[in-house]
Amino acid sequence: MALFEKAPAKINLSLDVLSKRDDGYHNVEMIMTTIDLADRIKMYSIESDRIEIYLESRFVPSDERNLAYKAADAFKKKYGIKKGVHIHIEKSIPVSAGLGGGSTDAAAVLRGLNRLWSLNIPLEDLAALGATIGSDVPFCVYGNTAIAKGRGEIIEKLASPPSCWVVLAKPDIGVSTWTIFQRINIDKLSHPNNDALIDALHHKNFFKMCANVGNVLEDITLTIYPEVQRIKDKMAEAGATGVLMSGSGPTVYSLIEQQSKAQRIYNGMRGFCEEVYLVRILG
Ligand code: C5P
Secondary structure (H helix, E strand, O other): OOEEEEEEEEEEEEEEEEEEOOOOOEEEEEEEEEEEEEEEEEEEEEOOOOEEEEEOOOOOOOOOOOHHHHHHHHHHHHHOOOOEEEEEEEOOOOOOOOOOHHHHHHHHHHHHHHHHOOOOOOHHHHHHHHHOOOOOHHHHHHOOEEEEEOOOOEEEEOOOOOOOEEEEEEOOOOOOHHHHHHOOOHHHOOOOOHHHHHHHHHOOOHHHHHHHOEEOOHHHHHHHOHHHHHHHHHHHHOOOOOOEEOOOOOOEEEEEOOHHHHHHHHHHHHOOOOEEEEEEEOO
16 A cells, blocks of 8 residues: 655754864754645555665656665665565655755655554654764654754754745755855854744744844855845845745745735746745744
């Protein structure tokens, strides 16, 4: 019997980098929330001890480089499963966009295999396994709204944001997270105020939330890709609030309270940018 798992995208309400680690990664503090832009994943067991990935995408490989493949492989090895699985990924989340598309697919595979093979493994264990696949996978295992610390593997749940709309605009480029992290000058970062942002979430204060979104990677990506700055300017011109680049980019989002205003900004951005989405925060 086939099983379906939804894999929602995330946006970074904040992304702070605290220090560089000896393992080449950085200690971060990222406040993330899920949005209702999602890949859909169908899974079923197969007799032979193999992992088959099927997806229609020009940009994502369907072999062992795919994070969903890595997740299934890690899961099978960790729990000694000798069965195989077919995984069909219907992609809606843009790739290399800063929206956690690959990570959320991997997380959905971990949750899905847990159900498919009735193993009842706690989410904490799936998140720990997810950390071996990618830094954003542990957050994606839980979803909702949380702060991720350490390399991304320490997850603390947070209150969900006040109800609002999100306009996402992605220029026609893909950004390598590794490249952006390589360029960080740790002494020159202007850090977002995560405490104020957490307080805003706690009190469902939309304006305080918008005033405190922040991403230390934004300036680095903007320098390399000026089209990201142009999207930010265009959104600001249209009166958008809470405008920020997500992850290492290049997707820029705006948080908007009223649906009519969100629709207007969405329409304005559509003429300007390749890929534009109007979605809600799932929180
Ligand atoms: O973990 P993931 O493979 O998604 O990370 C991609 C790249 O981003 C890493 O190779 C690393 O260069 C950088 N990164 C980092 N610190 C983190 C997360 C990612 O330096 N906490």
